[in-house]
Amino acid sequence: MAEGTKFYSKDQQAFPANPAGKPYFDGLIFHRVIKDFMIQGGCPLGNGTGNPGYWLPDQFHPDLKHDGPGVLSMANSGEHTNGSQFFITHAATPWLDFTDIRAGNHSVFGKVVGGLDIVDAIAGVAVSGPSKPTTDVVIESVRIIRAGEKAEAFEATEESIDQMLRDIAKRQMQEIQEALKIEPTDSGLIYEELKPGTGEFVKDSDTVTFHFVAELVSEANEFGRVFADSVNPRPAPLKITVKELAIMLPGVAEGVKLMKKGGHAMLYIPPALAYGKLGFFAVRVPAHSVVLMEVLLSDVTPGG
Template sequence: MPATDLPDGLYARIETPKGNILLELEFKKTPITVMNFVGLAEGTLPFSNRDAKYYYDGLAFHRVIKDFMIQGGCPFGNGRGGPGYSFPDEFVPELTHDRPGILSMANSGPNTNGSQFFITHVPTPWLDGKHTVFGHVVEGQEVVNAIAQGDAIKKVTILRIGREAKQFAASEAAFKKLIAEKGRKAKEMKDKAITDRWPDLTRTASGLYYRIEREGSGGKPQSGSTVTVHYKGQLLDGTVFDSSYARNKPAEFEVGGVIPGFRETLLDMRKGEKRLVVIPPELGYGSRGAGGVIPPNATLVFELELLDFH
């Protein structure tokens, strides 16, 4: 289809040995993901692991599964590479894996998007809410179906049709701004969820929330103190990930060797005190998560009881 015949929108044309694939990109609904794809394709976002001006040009479709999808965008050709950074998911209710030709981000877990993408052969609804849909095939689904593992992405060309698409510029500053704005909104939503559920919690300057369930007495632990505690840790959805109560054995550890939110709380508690504590991700395990049971950017809820310290 000639570019002059396309409706207003943002498009990507992928040239392959089997023919061209024309994709429409959802730049209004998933601006971060589309900006990443466009910036890598046009070389306007900085990246590593690739000695080329245009990131995608020359890479292979390294993973092809019949009656499922084709996947590309790995600089190493083995599915383990990326551009040297990651960015958050953008799940939009109306963008789903509901038909052939869906363009979506490959990842290794929540908020681990990089450069790898896939295009579906068939509907794949089990991927909804796990992979960000950011476009769909407009022309060339037969090419998608013909692609074999190892076929090259010869060139990716971005087509801007109409005023809004022409104003969509993929710069590093704009990309970082979009991510920061998404993070701010996500934090506001999490804070609201916490205060709606526990309206009587006290918020500290660091962003920690707590409620004293039982008063303690005496002094407080210091940095370097060894504490004996009972605790139950859970996610906001109620999933319990650890509990000394369940083991019927208190935990003993040095105050300085725990996550910041735990440390802040313990240093403010007295012997015998019990608290409900809500720890935001930045005071918990952050973007890395922990142990395969605490996901990245998880808010943690603890019942915490200081039994003793020395």
């Protein structure tokens, strides 16, 4: 958007309303200013309600925090609702940091390395009401300075972003495989048995009952980003036919068929066997996410 290479809508009436080639942010204002907190801009309507006509997913890294003045971060209205609005902190704001995938919060993507005095000056302007500057603070221009061959070659298209996410997922699965020293199945699933079960292996025709905890793998390859489970707020195991499970989450169905009743396993599921390129907004799973699911298979009912 900043470079004018992506279509967008500023008036919210039609999409695309503005042709590629016109920089998005030039001429917009800082519509929200709160001293000792942050300054916010990037709204095409100048009132905090506008967006470019589409949303971008949350992107978190455990090392990126709102730990002082000058941190550049995405404003949003909830999980995966990043549009064009951003803010620059005027002080440390740790309550905006990412803590849990279900809590959401704000994606840090940059830092002011020169001109903090300008941030101070904007934060100190007179405001009406709680935070609206009495005189417009205008963003004259936003320009991206590319350093290095990779940066010069990078194009922020849907295709390039999609490929970047695919590459991240591929790397994560490779690192998991190397750490566990377990070969994946032909489909790419990595199955780690924690406790063997008894009886026969689960079949396609069976109905299974199991507890689970589902987590995302962060870009730093850390676990613990729980997005769904059958334990909290109270235990409620999932009962489902294997055929239905294969339609919903083929990687889980494949993993369950490697188990016996009473078995306990970890499933490391590549995106193609989980939520794919679309992700799953309802449980806050971004596109091309590697999913780790812990499964405790409590019962197996043979099918007809």
